[in-house]
Amino acid sequence: MKDPQNLIVFHYHLLRGGVRTALLRSLQCLAHEGWPAGRRVTLVVGRAEGARSFAQTLETLVPHVSVIVDPRLDYRDTPWPDAATFSQDVRALSDAMLSWADGSALFWLHNPTLGKNPAVTAAWKEAADRAWTEGLPCRFLYHLHDFPECGRMANMERLRRCWGEGGLLHIYPAVPNTAYAVLNSTDRNRLVGCGLPPERVFWLPNVLIPSSSPLAALPDSRRTAMEKALADYALAHAYVFHPSRPRWLLPIRLIRRKNLMEALLLAALHPDGPQVLVTLDATSAQEKPYADAVKQCVRQKRVPCVIGFGAELVGTAFSFEELLTFCDAVVTTSLLEGFGFTFLEGPLQGRPLLGRNLPDVTMDFAAMGFRSDGLYDTLPVPLENRHRVRLLDKGRRFAVRYAEIVQTLSRKDLDRFMARLETVYGASSVDFGMLDFEAQRDLVGEARSGGLKGVCTAPMEPTRMDEAASEAFFARFGPTAHARRLTEAFDALWAAEHGVQGASTDRDEGKPEDDVHACLNALFFDPVYQRPLFGGW
Incomplete structure (x- = not known):
């Protein structure tokens, strides 16, 4: 059997x-290229x-x-009673993790540092450190889709307060048997800038799967059937559906960072009053209060918007490809993305794209x-003074509390955040994405009553992609290129230095491991990343 004999893939769940x-x-993609042949693949959830x-x-x-399936790997919000109990649970879990190797193993870990379960974060780090010091034939690839330091105060609080007032300060292993993978080059530059060796930080964007055939025009009978299915769904769920209006599709889940109220503002300002279609509702307890508030607003104001039909209709009443053809544009108003598939899904299928750019992501494209x-x-908008005062106060209180939780932020970091707040909310107009739901809701209502005409404008020139660009994207991000990046990362990590019995865990010539976490906290401590809509204000 080839080394590594085992590929062990972790995520908290496979929902x-x-x-x-x-x-x-x-x-x-790996299977099509033959990499798993002669190896055991194990999913741990x-x-x-x-x-x-x-x-x-x-x-x-x-x-x-x-x-x-090990329930200890699932999400956990409840703190431990004390440090000793936490350490015991972590040790037992790291014992189990290393026992799964059964020979040489590459552990491919998805979001192990995210803060969904502090014991999991601590145990994977302990397993990597122990494998190094005990000379075990194990490698660990931390695949970071998201960062706890970026707009996730609840996650940071779980990590920092696992028991009482104590918690984790070190979550990024520094030992040479561990490497990191990120979805965009901006995040790679951040990790390298924070002290991780460049050869151990891999750019691994998500794969783009080419469509088997171009989108075909919808026959009138299918278009009519889709209109009826959506109208029936809208009626059953108290939404408004206007089949004659232009259709804007947001193929998203209704979570805070997707910033749906901004799409509703754009629609309210558009002369044709487009029909907004949002495929999926929220499912997590953390996101449901926001989703419920948005749905209540949509229903009360009779906004032409249908939310959550995808779970019931896509794949039964019509395909996703038919839905793309049915709609006039794909819209993105997201405030935070990893790979940025939302920017490509429509244009690669020939549909125009409207909305907000995220330069940290689109620079790779x-x-x-x-x-x-x-x-x-x-998207600059006018803001009433009461909202300015309220958001400034909320932002200041957030910053102080966040600094208390994180502990590694300096007085200079805190002062810089406070100064940024003054700049953002002291300007004559404020980016709509820097508002909380209350302010966003008021502005959408004002726009629907005609109050913002000529005051708030946004570029509405659709982004399109020609055939040459589509071919270039699939060459760069398609299955063959993706499999090559993965295997190169696996091979480079496996060829790295082996641990030996008694080896030190402090092997980096750059910054020590605790500085990576502290550095990321400082980099992301900015209102642009800790926004009022999702940052924990």
């Missing part, structure tokens, strides 16, 4: 969503739901996929011909 889809496609269907889908390409000049980086 339907972004990480599951990305992981499944990555494993399928914290809950059974979704795991078996994932494995069954994968088994058509990778035989004998094993699944380990420019060389392939992606034009972001039709998108806007900010």
